Amino acid sequence: MNLLMKGCQEMQKRSWLGRNLALFFATLLVLVVQEPRPALAQLEIDITQGTIEPMPVAIYDFIGKTEEASQFGRDITTVINADLERSGLFQPLEKEAFIEKITKFNKAPRFGDWRIINAQALVTGRATIQKDGRLKAEFRLWDVLAQKQIAGVQFFASTENWRRIAHQISDTIYQQLTGEKGYFDSSIVFIDETGPKTNRVKRLTIMDQDGYNVRNLTRGDALVLTPRFNPAASEVAYMSYADGEPRVYLLNLETRQRELIGKFPGMTFSPRFSPDGQKIIMSLQNGANANLYTLDLKSLAKTRLTSTAAIDTGPSFSPDGRRITFESDRGGSQQIYVMNADGSDQQRISFGKGRYSTPVWSPRGDWIAFTKLTQGQFVIGVMRADGSGERILSVGFHNEGPTWSPNGRVIMFFREVRGETSGPALWSIDLTGRNERKVKTPNFASDPAWSPLNK
């Protein structure tokens, strides 16, 4: 509650700026993608804080002149509600509690009607089908206590992309109210699993981060594993058993063209892109050992980074591209290491009780997420790049394979439960260890990888 009060005071202090920005937006047509700008209201999120009261927000059904436009408006509102609620940082208020009936987009709301139902922020909007057939969605974000507009943006898209518009609006609201970039206009690539455990059919599959727009990318005739997005979210690197020897392939999401990556003499696995998208780092199996290599996607030059008689795998670049974290059993059991991008200065960083695996560097650079095997359980945790500050987020029979939301706030992973007919499901959890939720997928699902924000 204290935190919220602080947030409200911040809002009031900044209301002058809010007014000016409102004028700014009133005269500016902002096209689909916006530049980041300073946040107006700061709900300061302290990630070491045990509990954060979600901020009550009212999201009024976007109005529309025609029945078709109104339907788009209601649908967009539903998606925004779900996005904000799922983040755990916002509590969208029940529509039944709303007092004011909003009929005009350009008129200021009666703030008292919203304050009385305890809304801290109010979202209003309008959906319009334009003459060219495209969908326009305009929205305003209001600070109820300061009685000011704090954002007003228009988005345009073809009608079939209406969900993207909704996610972009959610991202704008999230950024305005938290001061951090959002993560809603993003995708998940994962492995869809069907069939018995002894002979699982696995398909490379992609969906929006909220579980909608599910599309299979492979037919299930070959075993596929560990997909990872490139930074432009236009390609996916993954491991496939399609041609006998399992190897890393690259799939272009637009053309659906698949190509083998590099000419390596053995099995390649565990791929990930460099932050500039120019290289892929992966393991190459050589006899009994696996070592890390990078492949330059333009020159096809290979660089060997590790050369131990061990299994070196699970590599992940730091967001600045200068460091790499990976796992290795060179010391006798799986542990997490870091090194420079050229392979120098290899240092073990995990020293807790258990085996550490699947390190993934946060896109903010501040944490490394991992899977830890300890006392018969598989847990998801985070630690600093020097191995300090270890925190366990989710404990259970089998949790594995963390991936970060584009803003570094949320971790998604997969969870297996006991049972001969059971299968894995995707889960997400906040970096604080709160707000653990199952992610909707049509079948069993594993190996999630979260895309960067869509461009």
Added chain:
Amino acid sequence: MMSASLRSRSYFPGLSKLFVAAMMLTLAACAGSSTNKPGDGVNNVNAAPGSKQDFSVNVGDRIFFPTDITSLPEIAKSTLRRQAVWLKNYPQVKVIVQGHADERGTREYNIGLSARRAANAKSFLISQGVSAARIKTISFGKERPVAVCDDESCWSQNRRAVTVVTGAVSS
């Protein structure tokens, strides 16, 4: 077999007969391999010498590993010695050694772990005089378990390297 089929029905009520039959086979195979290691039994199957069946039944096509271990246990070495003798008797035959891991590990590491199991089996076969050119390896990590219960009785069956005969005389 009776209990296996009853279990199959209760676990998989709505599934096709074919699938249930496949599961019964799997369960039967599990029971067999846990009590009766392949190759330990007497030669009681009428398999054509040099055939795949001859190899799997009379020699033993698979070896097992303790948790997180990739070096070859003594009992695995004795199975591999029998495999090497058989392979030297049938020089036209080639093999693929499939490495597997149990489910109690992370995906990428298990791929490396089972590749190492297969590589160690291959090295041992070579040390016993089998030409390296006749042996390929492939790693399946935890992707293809043969036993699916959630305890060591199944996991121990999944930590394996299976020597699969290719180009043998038909059985």
